[in-house]
Amino acid sequence: YLFSIFDRRAGLPAVKVATYRADIDAWLSQSVHRLEDSQRLLGRLLHASPVVLDAPRHLTRLIGFVNIAVRSNAHPRAQRHGSAALDKDIEWWREHLCGEEVWRSISQYAPKDINLFVDASSDWGVGIWWDGHSASYRLHPDWRSRGDGRDIQFAEALAIEVGLLHVLSTGFRSAALVVYTDNTGVQFGVPRGRMRNAAATSVIDRIHALQVDRDVVIHTRRVASADNPADGPSRGIRKEPGLPTIVLPALVAAEFLPHWQSPAGRR
Numbered sequence: 001y002l003f004s005i006f007d008r009r010a011g012l013p014a015v016k017v018a019t020y021r022a023d024i025d026a027w028l029s030q031s032v033h034r035l036e037d038s039q040r041l042l043g044r045l046l047h048a049s050p051v052v053l054d055a056p057r058h059l060t061r062l063i064g065f066v067n068i069a070v071r072s073n074a075h076p077r078a079q080r081h082g083s084a085a086l087d088k089d090i091e092w093w094r095e096h097l098c099g100e101e102v103w104r105s106i107s108q109y110a111p112k113d114i115n116l117f118v119d120a121s122s123d124w125g126v127g128i129w130w131d132g133h134s135a136s137y138r139l140h141p142d143w144r145s146r147g148d149g150r151d152i153q154f155a156e157a158l159a160i161e162v163g164l165l166h167v168l169s170t171g172f173r174s175a176a177l178v179v180y181t182d183n184t185g186v187q188f189g190v191p192r193g194r195m196r197n198a199a200a201t202s203v204i205d206r207i208h209a210l211q212v213d214r215d216v217v218i219h220t221r222r223v224a225s226a227d228n229p230a231d232g233p234s235r236g237i238r239k240e241p242g243l244p245t246i247v248l249p250a251l252v253a254a255e256f257l258p259h260w261q262s263p264a265g266r267r
Contacts, residue, residue, distance in 0.1 A: 001051065002101065012051050014100035020044045024094045028087065032079040035069045042066055045093055051104040052096050054212050057193025057205075061086040109176035111219045117180040118163040119230035120155035125256065127233025128163045134230070134238040137162060138257045148199035156183040157203040158255060159234070160190060160220070162248070164207060168214055169246045176217040182225040190220050206251070 002011035012020075023041050027033060042062050049055035061083070069080055096102070115131040125139040144150050160179055167177065181187050189195035190204055211218060225231060232238060248256075 002103075004103075008106050009103045010051050010106045011101050011103035012048055012097075016048070017097050017100060017102055020048055021094065021097050024090055024097065027090050028094065032081050033065075034077050034079055035066070035074050036076040038062070038066050038069065038080075041090075048093075048097060048102070051102055052093075053104055054193075054208050055096075057208060058089045058092045060194060061089050105215075109174070109217055111176045111178050111217075113178045114167065116163055116167060116177065117223060117228055117230040118156075118159035119182060119225075119228050119234040120152060120159045121231075121234040122152050122155065124235045126155060126159040126162055127230040127235070127238070128159065128166055128243060129228075129230040129233060130163065130166060130243060133241050133243045134233040135162075135166065135243040136233040136236050136238050137255075138236065139255060140257060143255065148202065149197055150199040151197055153183060153185045153189070153195060153197050154199040154203060156181060156186040157190070157195070157200045157207070158252070159230070160186065160218070161203050161207050161210075161252060164210055164216075164218065165248060165252070166243055166246055168210065168216070169244075173214040173216060175215075176219060178219045178221055180221050180223040180228065180230075182223050182228045182231075184222060187220045187222050190218060206249075 002013055003009070004011070023037075023044060027037070027041055042059070045055075045059060045062065049059065065080070065082060065086055069078070074080065115129075117129040119127045119129075121127070122144075124136075126137040128135045128137075139155065140146070143155070148154075160181060163179060185195060186200070189200065190207060193208060194201040194204060207218065210216070247253075
């Protein structure tokens with residue numbers, strides 16, 4: 001690795017970037033892959049991951065591909081087909097291991113508790129409670145049937161995304177923040193970068209993109225459902241003062257009914 005203590009940055013030398021990029025190009029030029037080649041590529045991407053922002057969630061499919069081959073006692077030169085999703089991850093690496101040296105800031109942000117709580121109700125929608133202010137968003141009644149096996153974890157992940165969007169709308173950036181949720185799956189799924197539910201993983205992908213864009217790190221923490229102040233807003237019940245209305249990205253707004261932010265005091 002390369003280090004710049006003054007700038008608080010770590011990097012990957014140009015010669016390694018070129019070598020890793022050549023392996024990536026070789027992978028993408030083929031539809032089948034040998035175990036030994038897959039293991040070599042995985043080792044190199046693992047080595048690069050500390051200096052590539054948001055890298056871990058783009059390694060899980062390659063790790064799974066290698067693990068399946070190893071568990072099946074495949075010969076090192078036996079060839080296996082990958083998948084479109086795996087190739088998409090490798091293409092992501094190609095985009096991020098470009099140019100010459102690759103650098104990343106190694107500045108550490110202490111988690112900041114801003115009293116941000118989120119929740120979701122399968123019967124109503126999403127609720128946000130931020131430092132005494134709340135907002136409610138009404139999901140479409142047929143939200144579960146809109147594809148990708150949507151379940152409550154999708155709605156809980158969506159709550160984190162909407163809560164984060166509220167915070168970022170105030171100019172918050174270059175920091176680490178704590179978000180409280182009462183859903184254990186989402187608590188661990190967000191930092192891991194994916195969940196078993198495909199719809200929830202799509203939301204987590206957007207959350208991670210926001211973190212990269214704003215240089216923000218989310219620390220999810222568990223709160224008991226009975227102690228979650230976002231429970232009421234997630235059922236359409238909220239009191240003044242309300243959070244300021246924000247313009248949601250189109251993909252997020254499409255999940256909610258028109259005029260989705262409920263009036264204060266709805267019961």
